[in-house]
Each structure stands twice: as C-alpha cells, then as structure tokens.
Amino acid sequence: MIPLMSALPLLFAFLTVLLDVLQARRGIIKAVFVLGVLSPLPVLWLAKGESEIVGGWAREAGIEVALTETNVPFILGELILFLFVAIYTVYYLDFRDRKTPKVLALFLLIHTGLLGAFIARDFFNFYIYMEIASVSAFALVAFSEERGAKRAAFKYLILSLLASYLFVFSIGLVYMETGYLNVELVSGTAVPSRALNTALALASASLILKAGIFPLHSWLPDAHSKAPTPVSAVLSGAVVKAPAYGMVLLFSALPSGGTFRTAIMGVAVASIFFGVAMALLQRNAKRLLAYHTVSQMGYILLGIASLNFAGAAYYAMAHSIFKGGLFLGVGSLATKSRKLGEFGYRNAPVMAFSILMLSLAIGGVSPFIGAYAKGLVSSGLATGWKLAVYLGTLGTLVSFTKLNYHLMGTEAPRVPSAWKLSSLGLALAALAAGVILGAGINPKDALSIALAVVLFFLLKALGILGKARPAPSRDAGRDINLMTMTLVAVIVILTLLHWLTPAGGR
Amino acid sequence: MKMSTVVRTTTKMVSPFLVTYAAYLMLYGHLSPGGGFQGGVILAVAVILLITSHGYAKVRRRFHFNWASLIESSAGALLVLLGLAGLAFGAFYANFLPTEGGIILPFNVIVGLEVGAAFTFVFYILLRWVESD
Numbered sequence A: 001m002i003p004l005m006s007a008l009p010l011l012f013a014f015l016t017v018l019l020d021v022l023q024a025r026r027g028i029i030k031a032v033f034v035l036g037v038l039s040p041l042p043v044l045w046l047a048k049g050e051s052e053i054v055g056g057w058a059r060e061a062g063i064e065v066a067l068t069e070t071n072v073p074f075i076l077g078e079l080i081l082f083l084f085v086a087i088y089t090v091y092y093l094d095f096r097d098r099k100t101p102k103v104l105a106l107f108l109l110i111h112t113g114l115l116g117a118f119i120a121r122d123f124f125n126f127y128i129y130m131e132i133a134s135v136s137a138f139a140l141v142a143f144s145e146e147r148g149a150k151r152a153a154f155k156y157l158i159l160s161l162l163a164s165y166l167f168v169f170s171i172g173l174v175y176m177e178t179g180y181l182n183v184e185l186v187s188g189t190a191v192p193s194r195a196l197n198t199a200l201a202l203a204s205a206s207l208i209l210k211a212g213i214f215p216l217h218s219w220l221p222d223a224h225s226k227a228p229t230p231v232s233a234v235l236s237g238a239v240v241k242a243p244a245y246g247m248v249l250l251f252s253a254l255p256s257g258g259t260f261r262t263a264i265m266g267v268a269v270a271s272i273f274f275g276v277a278m279a280l281l282q283r284n285a286k287r288l289l290a291y292h293t294v295s296q297m298g299y300i301l302l303g304i305a306s307l308n309f310a311g312a313a314y315y316a317m318a319h320s321i322f323k324g325g326l327f328l329g330v331g332s333l334a335t336k337s338r339k340l341g342e343f344g345y346r347n348a349p350v351m352a353f354s355i356l357m358l359s360l361a362i363g364g365v366s367p368f369i370g371a372y373a374k375g376l377v378s379s380g381l382a383t384g385w386k387l388a389v390y391l392g393t394l395g396t397l398v399s400f401t402k403l404n405y406h407l408m409g410t411e412a413p414r415v416p417s418a419w420k421l422s423s424l425g426l427a428l429a430a431l432a433a434g435v436i437l438g439a440g441i442n443p444k445d446a447l448s449i450a451l452a453v454v455l456f457f458l459l460k461a462l463g464i465l466g467k468a469r470p471a472p473s474r475d476a477g478r479d480i481n482l483m484t485m486t487l488v489a490v491i492v493i494l495t496l497l498h499w500l501t502p503a504g505g506r
Numbered sequence B: 001m002k003m004s005t006v007v008r009t010t011t012k013m014v015s016p017f018l019v020t021y022a023a024y025l026m027l028y029g030h031l032s033p034g035g036g037f038q039g040g041v042i043l044a045v046a047v048i049l050l051i052t053s054h055g056y057a058k059v060r061r062r063f064h065f066n067w068a069s070l071i072e073s074s075a076g077a078l079l080v081l082l083g084l085a086g087l088a089f090g091a092f093y094a095n096f097l098p099t100e101g102g103i104i105l106p107f108n109v110i111v112g113l114e115v116g117a118a119f120t121f122v123f124y125i126l127l128r129w130v131e132s133d
Helices: A004-021 A026-038 A040-046 A072-092 A100-119 A123-143 A149-178 A183-189 A194-211 A220-226 A229-239 A241-253 A258-281 A285-305 A309-333 A349-362 A369-379 A383-408 A417-437 A444-462 A476-500 B005-027 B036-054 B056-062 B065-087 B104-131
Strands: A051-053 A064-066
Touching: A004 A026, A004 A040, A004 A100, A004 B065, A026 A072, A026 A100, A040 A072, A072 A100, A072 A229, A072 A241, A072 A309, A072 A417, A100 A123, A100 A229, A100 A241, A123 A149, A123 A229, A123 A241, A149 A183, A149 A194, A149 A220, A149 A476, A183 A241, A194 A241, A194 A258, A194 A285, A194 A476, A220 A229, A220 A285, A229 A241, A229 A285, A229 A309, A241 A285, A241 A309, A258 A285, A258 A383, A258 A476, A285 A309, A285 A369, A285 A383, A309 A349, A309 A369, A309 A383, A309 A417, A349 A369, A349 A383, A349 A417, A369 A383, A369 A417, A383 A444, B005 B036, B005 B104, B036 B056, B036 B104, B056 B104, B065 B104
Parallel strands: none
Antiparallel strands: A051 A064
C-alpha cells in the first residue's frame, strides 16, 4: 500500500504528458494535475504506521518502505505545501505557452521523488528518488525567464550532481562494509571502522551541500530566488528536505562519534546565524527568503546532529508550511519588481494578514507551528545551544520586521484570488497545525517581538540594513570551482574529526 | 545531413536486424542475459542509425516526433499500472502471473518500449536544437 504514495503521482505525471501529446483540452490536463497532487492523501490515510517490502520479498533482498514517526511529519508538510502550490500553479502558468503541460509533469515528478525519498528505508532507494526530485528541479529553475536563471540552474545542476556522486560512493562504502543497504539491517551490523567513518563524512558533506547549509550554500540563493514563484516555494519548502531526511537515515543507521556530532552542530549554528545575517543585508525580497532557508535548515540539522529526529522532522514540516507560504505570498505581490520598498500589501488585507501570520510562524511565535517545532528541537539541547537557538530566532524576527516594514509602506498590485487563497491557506495551516500539536501561548514571545522591533529600528538608524547589492554576474565556472574546493575541505575535515573521538564511542 | 550510398544501404539492411535483436533481448531477458533497458537502447539505436545516415528530415516522416512521445508516456503509465495490478494479489509489484518468469516478461517489454522511445525522443530534441542553429 505504501509504495502507492510515490507510484500514483508518477502515473499522473505520465498521464499529463500523454494527454498533452493527444492534445486534450487544458481543463482536463489541469484536472489530472490536481488529481495527481492529491492522490497520495488517501494512501497516507489508509496505510498508517506500517512497514512494507515492495513486491513481498524478504527484507534482505527487497526495498523496504515505511511510515514511521520520523517521516510522517516530512510527508505531511510536503503534502500540505503541494496542495496549495498546485492551486497556485494552475492559475500561474499561461496555457498559451506550449511548455505548460511539461512543467506540470515536472511538478508531479518532484512530488513523486520527494514522497518516494521520504518513505524510503533503504539508502539506494532514497538516493534514486532524491535524484528524481533534483533533476526535475533543475529543469524547473531553468524554465524561469528571469536574467541569470539559466546560470543559476547550471550551477545548481553541476554542484548537486557532484554531491550526488559522492553520496552514491559513500553508499557503496556502507554496502561494502556491512553487506546491506536497508537502514535497519545496516544499523544492526555496523561497527565503527575507518571505512564507515569516511562514508559518514562523505555522505554528510554531500547532503549538507544538497540541503544548502552554510559553508556549502552558495548555489541556493541564486537557484531559489531566480525560479518562478511556485517553483521557489517547492524548492525552499520541500526539495531541500529530502537531503535532510537522508541525514536522518544516515545518523540513525551509522555509528557517529561525539566529536563528529558536535562539529555538525557547530555547522548548524553557523548556518543559522550566517543565513540571518545575509538575509538582513538583502534588498531583493525573494533573495531574503532564500537566505532564510539557509538559516532554517540549520535548525533541522541541529535536531538531526543531536539525534533528536522527531524534532528535526517536525521542524521540517513547519518550515515546509511557512516558507512555502511566504514564497507564494511575497511572490504574488512582487510580480513587477522584487526590490523591497517597491511593492507591498497596504490595500490588500488578505495578503497582509497571511504574510504577517507566516512571519510570526517563521519567527517561532506561539501558538504557530514554528513555536512547537522550535521547542521540540531545543528541548534536547544543552544551555549553550539553546541560547544559540533563541538568538537565531530573534535574528529571524528582526529580519521579518524589516520585510513587513517595507511591505506595509506600498500599495499592492492586483492579486488573483486563487493566489490569495493559497497563501492564506498555508498561513491558516501553520496556525492550525500549531494549535493541534499543542503549541500553547507563551507570553515571553511578546517580549521577543518587542525586542526584535527595537533592534530593527536601531539597525536601520545605523544604516546597516540593505547594504547588499545584487552580486555582479561572475563566471559560473569560478563559483563552481570555489564551491568544489569548499566541499573537498569540508569532507577532509569531517573525515579527520573521527580521529579525535576515543575508540569504540558511538 | 546525408551520407554515401554504401552507408545508407548498409544501415537500411542492419536496422531490421537490430529491431529483431532488441525484441529478442526484451522477450528472453528473464532467461538469458539482457532485459528491457538493453533491448530499448538497441531499439533506439536502430532509429538513430537511420537518422545519422539518411538525415533527420527524411526519417522524421516515418518515425514521427509525437509517436515517440506517445509511446514513451503510455509505456511509463503502463509500468505503474503493472505495479498497481500486483496490488490485487497482495503487494505492489507482486509477481502474479503463473507463467515462466512471471511479470518480468511484460515488465521487460514495457521498459524496452519506454527506454527506446525515450532515447529516440531525446535524440530528436537534441537534433531539433542543432538544426535550428
């Protein structure tokens, strides 16, 4: 039953292309697309809490898929995001363009890839589905007509493929050492060894690159900000979650030393602060949101490295909902110009309401889902790390005060009601999920917000905000070389870190 | 783009045999070395050989661009439907046929069609891009 979750969107993706070839009417194609997006929902409803081997083989020989408490939040977040993105996309794409049905098919392929990766309990199967999602994502970024989009897509393609090959290599090492690819079987047989340490370091570095976390993030702001709005929402909301889930699988199966995990937590905190700092400097609204993805992925990595997988999963779900909503909301206002201060929501109360709600949710204010997820992530941490999470949250609030300050000042363009519906829907989903999960109301949040507003005006008076000019268009090859050097450095450092851990430590 | 008479005649003679060989690989993939992917690649090679020797414009009239797309997408859909059919017998992709090799035979044939059509399709798109220069 569970494999249907990725099989049904795949079927509908092929049907979309088939109907396009047969020159069906656009209404039918749209209906098939929406049906394909919705099709995994009943499967999730009917098949809960089971594990299953595809085709009924033995566990050693088959591909295991499962719905567990660590992957159901990932799946739910993805499904909620895709539901609203589908509504947005149907009204966003111009059906006079002959490429439109192909774009819809690519969206369904991303859906297939992500769901397939999230249900996987097998490293190789996970890799295959993550690649289906990434390859469709490259094509969708390149579809954008904005200047520099092709270059961004090319950079994303080369770096992501490089990371993928290293990941496959590390899976090969795991298979060589343990004889299994299944997560359960690997975790049963893995004993710390040099080969496994190298595999862990390689796989973590490549997944950190694919998730766009700090030292290896440089492809992300370009790719996410240049893509068409619904694609940005899917990329930031869902595609970067597949490597995060891969890291959950990795850390739950392979023995990782204490020093190694502390180093990864350091990377996570660096990513949180770096993302916020860069976001504060941006003038381009979509770029600001893209840098926040770098920052928010840090919290997820923090949860994974402290072996708090449920926390990471719920944070991933929360991030899917609010970041997707923010991209859809800000993207529908910024149709003419992306520059802060040139567009706003002054005369569009629905947009203002949803963007404000989503800003509170991303800032971890209760009773939104962000507060619940942040509480869960920081619950297992020592005091020093908790402080880092709080300061990061404060930075996020300052940055979103800036966004809303600029949005408040200007009149809104005409926004179609389907676009309003999708951002409002995600805002309400963020609130409802928080209430259902029991985020509660925390009076301290009011203090944080007040502090953030004061800090914002202080920084504004000092003239620090809005310094970053759009990056000069450099040679893409040079960027790729720089990133590859950083990637190799990270791999070497992570591999050597294992030497510092006393022997026998898990 | 059109090659000499020798090349054209040779490819014309070789292509039907390539198709036969592709069919053999697909139909006997469960018993001997081979399978859907290999068969599909050879199927595509038969068309690609004709294109390189006779020119795109001439081959396109027989092997229409839309047909490749049609075969590709319907084979993809059939592949998922084959898995769904197994669901009635217990599991996704359950081996429900009582014949020798079970569902591997239809699976190989569908994969062969999918891969063959997809490679032809990709080659057509690349050629269209080259010819537009």
